[in-house]
Amino acid sequence: MFSILVAAGWPIVPLLLCSIIATALVIERFLSLKAAKVLPPQLLNEAIAVSQDGIPPSDVIAKLERNSALGEMLASGFRAAQAGPGHPADEVRTAMETSGRAIAHRLERYLPALATIASAAPLLGLLGTVIGMIEIFGSQAPGTGAAGNPAQLAHGISIALYNTAFGLIVAVPTLIFWRYFRSRVDGYLLHLELAGERFAQHLAGLRAAPRP
Template identity: 60%
Template sequence: MLAIIQAAGWPIWPLLVCSIGALAVVLERLSSLRTQRVMPPRLVDEVIALTRTSLPSLDVVKKLGDSSVLGAVLASGVRAVISEPRIGADALRATFETAGRAAVHRLERYLNTLGTIASAAPLLGLMGTVIGMIEIFGSQTPGGGNPAQLAHGISVALYNTAFGLMIAIPSLMFYRYFRGLVDAYTLEMEQAAARLVPHLLRFAVPRHAPAEPR
């Protein structure tokens, strides 16, 4: 491997940095986008069961918000009803939408970085190819070529092209996979929030009625 890096020349180093960055992002996103950390099964049913007769305490709501990404979205709605008993349907939906946007931003973390690496790696490989071609043409002199410089130029051109594609193709595949996963999670969170809105509104005090003292 060291011999390949030496043969590829200095243009390979930016590609190696990109490969390390892409691998780190992929591993981090594989861990962070697990179903258990984003959309635990039956969490909505558990929240509905928990709030069937009364609203939970703030400590319970905090634990719900810390449990997962979906939990944070659902906890925002429960917290809004607790803090504002006269909340209306539109205000509650707006609370869920705000929390949902924050959740989606959290799910999309580092995806732009991965997409940038997928786009930049072939260009970096192309740059190495151009540098290798320059060395090849530089080795051709009227009095005869330099075989060592010619071989080095070919190595730089081919190795960098191959490395660029080897980094770009998996990075693009994982980027598309993570993007589809985030879109699916976003849809599921919207459905969960829509399901919880009418349930939480049962605890809202009608605007024409006086609020009970706490």
């Protein structure tokens, strides 16, 4: 493999960098988009249960905020309801929507970079192949002193094509992971929106005063 990379020449260096960056981003997204960090399954029901008699204490809200992305959004709803009497639904929804936009931006982090690598890798591979072909045919031109050996020419073309092959090897898995993470984030955002609406209705229905 090392000899192939050396034979492919300098144009393969950007592809190597793209492959390293894409691998790092995929690992980071797998760790950051775990369900436990974004959307714990029972957290909404627990937040509703703990606030049946009123807004919970500040330490409970702070603990909820540190729990996950969903917990952060629910905590913003608690604070909005705690700020004014009557727990107006519009203020609660506005606060949760603002928090939800920040969460959505965080969930979508690095996805554009993955999409860019998936799009650019085949082009970089093609560029390396074109540069290799130019060098090969330039060395075979009359007056260069190089013999027109068909076997040597075929070997040089095969080496030039390594760049295109490596570009596709980088691009295809990156594209698959980008589509997977994109779908996962979209699913999370939908569930966060539904959970926020349900929680806003719950807070709007509270009539008890906040507990000290």
